[in-house]
Structure formats: C-alpha cells, structure tokens
Amino acid sequence: MSSSSSHQTHPRRSPLESLRKFSLVVFVIQLLKGRKSTSNEKVHTVEEIDNVVPPILQTQKKEAYLKYYNDFWKEPGVKTELEAYARADVDFEYKILKGFVPKQLVGKVTTGKGPPWKGSDTFFTDFEAHYPSERILHATDKSLIICNHACHDVRLYKEDVDPTGTDKSLAAGMSYMHLLVIPVARVYNAVALEDDVCIEEMIAHFKTFWRLPDSKETIINAINGTMVRRYDEIVTAYKKPQANADPSNTKEAQSAPLEQRIKQLDDVMSKCRQYASECADRLRKMDGEFNGYMGFHPHPTTSVGHLHMHVLMKNKKFLTHSTRVHDHKNAPASVVLDVINEKNTSDKNPDTQSSD
Template sequence: MTTEHLPSLLEQMREPAYSRLKTLYVECRTAFKTNPTSQIDLMAYENRDNEHSYTLLKGLIPATLVGHSPPTNIGAPWQTSDTFFTDFKQRHPEDQVLSEDRYSLIIGNRASYDTRQYFDKPALAGMSFMHLLVIPKDKVYNIVCLDNAQIVEEMILHFKSFWKAPGSIEKIIKCIQLGVDTREKAVISNFQESKDQGATDFDQIMKEVRRDGLQLAEELRRRQCSEKLEDLILFGFHPAPLASVGHLHMHVLLAPVEFRRFSTGVHDHKTVPAQAVIEVLKEEASRTV
C-alpha cells in the first residue's frame, strides 16, 4: 500500500502559506462576526439554550443523538447546544484526559494516525503520528468568535508545560496506540458483520502498522529529548465553518515529515497556525485602543 508524501507542517509557518492561512482566518472571522444570525446562534450556544434552533453554528451534537447518553455512559445525556467536547471531563473516563490545568484539558484524538487503517476514507485519520487536542473547559465556540488571544496563549502554555513533565511522552504514546487499537477493532467488527474476505489482508496491514508505530514511538522519545519543541510541534486551529466540532480546540501536531508519512494532509489547507490567530487578535485590539 502506497502512502502520500506530506510536507512538514512547519511549512504552515513560512511564506506564502502563513499569510494565506492568516487571511483565511480573517475572512472566516469577519464573515462570522458580521452575520446577525451567527451572533444570535452564538448567544444561545453560550447560554446553553437547548430550545434554540441553531442555523449557522456547525459542529453541534447531531439531532439523532440529542437526549441519548454518551458512548461512555458517563455524565448527562447530550443536549441540543452540546458538542462532543462539551463538559468533556464529566463525560469521559479519567484516562482520556492527558493533562488538566485551571483553564483547559489536553486530550487525545480518537482517530488513528494511520491512513492504512481507513482504506477509502483516509481523511478520517489524524494529521500526524501525534495529533492531540487542547480544549478549554469553558464553553467556547471557535477562534472566529474570540475577543482576545488569552485562551489561545494559555492553551499553548499548558501544552508546553505538559511536554516537559515526567511521563508525558509515555502518556502520549499510549494515547496514540489506543487510537490504533480502537480503529483496528472497528474494522474487524465491520468485516465480521459484512462477512468480507478482506480480514486476511487487513491482518498484514496491521503488522506493518504496529511495526512502523513502534519505530515512530522510539523516534518521538529520542527527539523529544534532543530537539526544541518549536522544531517539532505545530499548534493550529480550523476556523468555523471549517471546523468539525463546535467547541474551540487547538490541534497539536508533530510537524516533521517522517511523523506524517502515514497520516492525512486533507486538512492542511485550513490549519491556521496559532501564532497567526494571536497576531490577528492583537492587531484588532491595537486598532481599538
């Protein structure tokens, strides 16, 4: 099975990509803030109004799940104004939170990083071997509605602190492996239900996935000790309406090409560097002084 050769995500921080992505954020933000309907939706969302008919806010809980308990059977049933990240800690087991501070949580991406496990739907895979998320505890919709850069800066500081903490890399690797294992179980279950004969081929694929995963994990351990975080990590956001979940979440991605060998590049074009978000918000603030 061939894999796509993806560029380093640090290219997002270089011109002309950086300016293009910064402009994308400004355009999405302007469109959102100047649309009266989106502002009405946002007010209802922030007030947890479950009677409101949301028309423009994307990434909320699907109507078919409203009133049902989360798959974990932990916490309150889903409501109309919820997202899959709303009250995350109250709806998920403790081991699904890698780190917590006063303002945010660091959580794993439930998807596997490896497109080889997704056959004809590679876009469902992660963007890199390590694809974590930092989410605010408060109900915040997206970067398009932020008033200032404080929460973005806090999330970055939280991850930098976590990255240096003893045991952090092993937590990350365990989380990555969980995504691979979960996807493997789902694929095998689908084969069994459909009586598909592809299970033998998938078994060979999984042998390769496990082998490559062990090598990438060792490479991550080595480089975490020897390289600066800035040379390894991209912090990025997907501006609404291009975000899949309607709760602010910062993507934390291993940037070097070797960590992206088996991952998807489908979302690169909309991954706005956190630094660009901070610049836009601070530039706006300076114009209002």
C-alpha cells in the same frame, strides 16, 4: 526581431511569483547556515526546518484566516447565537454556529459515561462529564489535553480494510502525534474569540505538559490506544452477520471469508504497528521545547463546534501514513493571535489612548 521572438517563447514569471521563490530560497539558506553539521545532531533541531513557517507563507495564512474571521462577524445575529451557546441553550435554533452533536444522538449516551447528549452539546463540551478519565492526558482548571480519537494511520481506513468497502482515509488523524487542547468553558471557535486569554492558556498548558518527564510515554500510549480501538471496531464490524450478507456487497474484499479478511487486516496492522514503533522512538528522542504545529480550523471548516487547538508533529516522517486532506484548513496559533490582537488595537479609540 529574432531577439524579441525569443523572449516571447519563454513566459516570464510574475514579480510576486519570483519574490515568493526567492524568499523561500533565502529562508532555507538562512536556516541551513545556522545548523551544525555534526554526527550527533539532535532530532529536534532537524525538525525545525520542517516546522518553521516561512514569512511569505505566514502572510498568506494570515490573509486567509482574516477572511474567515471577518466573514463570521458579518453574520447577522452571530453574537446572539454565541451567547446562547455559552449558556447551553437547548431551545435556541442555531443557524450560524455548527458542529453540534447529531440530532439522532440527542437524548442518548454514546460514550459509556455521563448524561445524555443535549441539542446544544458538541463532542467536546463538558468533556469530563461525557468521557472516561483516561481520555484526558493532562488537565488544568482551564483546559484539557486529549488525543485525537481517530487513528493516525490511513491504512486502517482504506477500502480494502474498511468494513464498508469505501475509502475513509480522510477520517484518519493528521499526524502520528495528533493531540487536541480544549477549553473547559463553552467556547465556540477561534474566529469567535475577542481576546487572546484562552489561546495563550492552551499554548502554555501544552508546553508545560510537554516538559513533564512522562509526557512522551503518555502520548505514545494514547496513540497506541487509537490503533487498537480502530482495529477492534473493524473486527467487530466484520463479524456482524450483515457484513457478509448485504446483497449490495460487490467488492471482493467485502465478499471474502471472515478468516481471510481478518488475516489481511492483521497484515496491515502489523505494518501500522511497525511504523508507529519507529515514530515512538523518534518522539522519545525529542528534547527541548516543543517546536511542532499548534493551530485551529476556523468556522465554517471545523467539524466540532467547540474550540480545539490541534497539536501536531509536522516532520515528514510523522506524516507518512496520515491524512493531508485537512491541511488547507490549518490556521497557526500565531496567526490567530495576530488577528485578534490587531483587531483589538484597531478597535481602540485613539482619543482615549492619548488621554494621559
């Protein structure tokens, strides 16, 4: 009797929960066994532990992505919309696809280059026509590598620094190194792909770029540029007369004198530069093949309606001051490729496969 009561006071884990915990423990032990405990261990071998996705988590991510994929293709008229997007149809009324240039920007040039935005455009379509060449870190005839436009450091988006006095941390980048690979052709989203050709080219392109002798410095310079751009836009906003004359301005940071606000910003920027310098040094030491994260935000979680592959460094040291609010959207490239290839295999007619 007492033995039975004792068991009731300690809830048992479900078999699935126990399996997950056991799998993770075994996975880490196997990784650690394969490492050499030497004093001159290379940085990139340390990062493998953070960047490899345990099989149990890979399965969960695949199940989540497969739902996004199936839900997208269940939408009535989705193929018609994809065809309209591919031909840049400005008269088509899109009801499923999302992530186009805001309507208030249509007919305007906002990047200092290129033709005015059209209603069928996104911020990544026809990238070379709309942006300065320095925004492109590397290019092939199939895809472009660019740096995420937003700065990686959330401290430059916090309410005590942001001109609006609101916390805009979610607008920051997802890692110190947050790059994007985008196709030159008009391709909507990973869930819209019916073969793996585009993704395989994007992956191969980035791996080739990563191996170039000057790639790390190219990346670091682009990242530093995002910090300077964010700093400049904050200072410009501070100096606008309405920034300190808005009667709804009740926050102390917004009502402070301009000199005080800029001094506080400079103090924050100094810390951001120091952290970025440490990350840059760490990035320079990374040799060998790229072993970070490559993946996608599936429709409808994406904010830009043109295919773009996120390339991130996921080691914790690169994430210290980056936003994590978008992590739940991440679908690793390996998961996307698995779903595409399995879908293609299941769609084949068994009779035609065995006809030879």
